[in-house]
Amino acid sequence: MSQQFDAIIIGAGQSGPFLAAKMAEAGSKVALIEREHLGGTCVNDGCTPTKSLVASARAAHMARRAADFGVNAGNVTVDMKAVKARKDTIVGASVSSLTDWLGNLDNLTLFWGEAGFLSANEVSVNGKTLTAPKIFINSGGRPAVPDWPGLSEITYLDNTSMMDLDVVPDHLIIAGASYVGLEFAQMYARFGARVTVFSNGDRPIAREDDDISEAVREILEAEGIQFLFNTSGVKLSKSENGVEIVLKVAGKSQKLSGSHLLIATGRLPNTEALNLIAAGIATNRRGFIEVDDHLRTNVPGIWAMGDVNGRGAFTHTSYNDFEIVADNLLEDGNRDIGVRIPIYALFIDPPLGRIGMSETDVRKSGKPALMATMPMAKVARARERSETQGLLKVLVDAETKQVLGGAFLGIEGDEVIHGLLQLMAGKQPYTVMQHAVHIHPTVSELIPTLLGTLTPLE
Ligand SMILES: Cc1cc2nc3c(=O)[nH]c(=O)nc-3n(C[C@H](O)[C@H](O)[C@H](O)COP(=O)(O)OP(=O)(O)OC[C@H]3O[C@@H](n4cnc5c(N)ncnc54)[C@H](O)[C@@H]3O)c2cc1C
Numbered sequence: 297m298s299q300q301f302d303a304i305i306i307g308a309g310q311s312g313p314f315l316a317a318k319m320a321e322a323g324s325k326v327a328l329i330e331r332e333h334l335g336g337t338c339v340n341d342g343c344t345p346t347k348s349l350v351a352s353a354r355a356a357h358m359a360r361r362a363a364d365f366g367v368n369a370g371n372v373t374v375d376m377k378a379v380k381a382r383k384d385t386i387v388g389a390s391v392s393s394l395t396d397w398l399g400n401l402d403n404l405t406l407f408w409g410e411a412g413f414l415s416a417n418e419v420s421v422n423g424k425t426l427t428a429p430k431i432f433i434n435s436g437g438r439p440a441v442p443d444w445p446g447l448s449e450i451t452y453l454d455n456t457s458m459m460d461l462d463v464v465p466d467h468l469i470i471a472g473a474s475y476v477g478l479e480f481a482q483m484y485a486r487f488g489a490r491v492t493v494f495s496n497g498d499r500p501i502a503r504e505d506d507d508i509s510e511a512v513r514e515i516l517e518a519e520g521i522q523f524l525f526n527t528s529g530v531k532l533s534k535s536e537n538g539v540e541i542v543l544k545v546a547g548k549s550q551k552l553s554g555s556h557l558l559i560a561t562g563r564l565p566n567t568e569a570l571n572l573i574a575a576g577i578a579t580n581r582r583g584f585i586e587v588d589d590h591l592r593t594n595v596p597g598i599w600a601m602g603d604v605n606g607r608g609a610f611t612h613t614s615y616n617d618f619e620i621v622a623d624n625l626l627e628d629g630n631r632d633i634g635v636r637i638p639i640y641a642l643f644i645d646p647p648l649g650r651i652g653m654s655e656t657d658v659r660k661s662g663k664p665a666l667m668a669t670m671p672m673a674k675v676a677r678a679r680e681r682s683e684t685q686g687l688l689k690v691l692v693d694a695e696t697k698q699v700l701g702g703a704f705l706g707i708e709g710d711e712v713i714h715g716l717l718q719l720m721a722g723k724q725p726y727t728v729m730q731h732a733v734h735i736h737p738t739v740s741e742l743i744p745t746l747l748g749t750l751t752p753l754e
């Protein structure tokens with residue numbers, strides 16, 4: 297006997313629970329299936345815990361720098377058990393608030409277990425069969441683990457097991473120099489670990505322009521983080537202290553010995569358990585579920601939202617997928633993922649706020665463009681705070697005067713970048729922002745000055 301619903305939602309990540317609640321509130325009978333924890337990666341082993349840890353790491357860093365501000369903080373030590381407990385409290389509060397909210401909604405039934413398709417309108421969970429004309433997949437992703445010889449013989453960490461660490465490693469080796477690798481690298485260096493990062497790329501956060509990568513590298517190297525790029529031939533073995541790694545760095549053999557190894561080499565979509573074949577759902581070459589601009593899969597009545605569709609890899613993109621699907625289905629809307637402006641941040645300290653096209657993208661496109669850059673040292677707020685690392689960069693279409701993209705690496709870069717978002721979303725020329733009066737002394741007040749120095753991109 298199957299149980300009949302109006303909608304089934306697989307995965308309680310950053311879109312599923314919100315869609316489940318909205319549909320239930322609108323009177324639909326909804327099943328939400330989750331195999332592990334409400335809130336998915338973001339709440340449990342992604343954004344929330346890492347940003348809580350970043351905050352502790354910043355407190356340690358600023359305490360060590362106290363003398364720069366004329367303050368005597370004495371000998372600074374880090375209590376990792378207390379750091380972890382603080383993080384666990386913040387995560388716990390988010391999970392309980394989600395649990396209370398979802399548990400108290402009429403029309404919503406929460407099923408704990410792993411879901412898999414039986415057909416295009418039937419899903420199995422814990423031996424039960426659920427049926428619905430509409431099914432939404434929000435199953436997210438998990439760490440990609442390289443196929444390195446020796447990996448199965450050693451103990452390694454990923455972003456999930458990092459959450460249980462309550463000691464400062466003697467020497468943390470990190471594979472991967474992007475979001476996950478760099479955020480953990482800086483926080484653990486600040487907690488007091490020796491940190492080495494290796495990557496098969498040629499620079500940190502290699503999706504960004506060279507000058508941004510270089511500035512990120514300078515910031516992190518100044519805190520003692522060691523980088524090895526262009527690595528290959530990684531082999532791992534257990535050692536007395538933890539792990540030994542033999543690898544090639546730009547073709548030359550090198551040995552590393554660390555107490556802990558964190559794998560941060562990208563993420564894969566969670567699709568295996570879903571038995572997509574039973575419903576005939578198509579995936580792309582990289583294994584992500586293919587969707588159109590309304591988040592519809594190739595099978596009528598089945599949608600895919602969040603990281604699993606490969607159209608975004610952030611909490612805000614997953615949440616926006618929910619908004620689009622909900623508006624289109626429940627409010628008669630016609631919203632479209634195609635108009636979404638890419639925006640994201642790398643939460644090292646100071647953070648990198650990014651929007652739209654990079655300089656490399658603009659050069660490749662051949663568009664006539666203007667560009668301006670400015671070191672953060674020119675920003676009064678940064679000088680007053682003795683935090684002058686980084687740079688501001690903006691690119692503008694030479695014909696329409698609309699902003700094409702920007703990179704703000706510096707204090708408040710993750711917040712200030714939203715000024716460009718408003719301009720871009722409103723399709724306004726940059727002069728609107730340039731002529732508006734901003735508050736002194738803020739980082740934002742220097743954006744009009746930055747815009748005043750735009751010159752043609754050679
Ligand atoms: C360390 C780290 C830090 C991050 N920091 C940020 C950040 O600062 N800002 C940001 O925007 N993004 C960040 N991200 C990315 C962000 O976490 C994800 O983009 C976000 O969680 C969106 O995920 P989602 O909604 O696709 O699904 P997820 O959050 O991955 O949730 C999917 C859920 O589906 C469940 N599930 C999977 N398969 C099944 C199944 N077959 N049956 C039942 N349930 C299933 C899983 O248990 C999980 O709970 C970070 C990621 C990591 C790893």
Ligand SMILES: NC(=O)c1ccc[n+]([C@@H]2O[C@H](COP(=O)([O-])OP(=O)(O)OC[C@H]3O[C@@H](n4cnc5c(N)ncnc54)[C@H](O)[C@@H]3O)[C@@H](O)[C@H]2O)c1
Pocket residue numbers: 442471472473474475476477479494495496497501502527560561562563609610640641642643
């Ligand atoms: N601030 C944020 O919003 C935030 C924070 C953390 C994670 N995330 C999300 O998580 C996703 C995953 O992040 P990530 O940093 O794990 O992956 P990524 O795909 O961004 O980067 C992977 C890194 O690992 C390296 N790498 C890959 N294979 C390797 C190999 N065999 N040997 C050595 N190096 C190798 C790459 O060169 C790169 O430096 C991101 O797409 C992002 O959306 C976001």
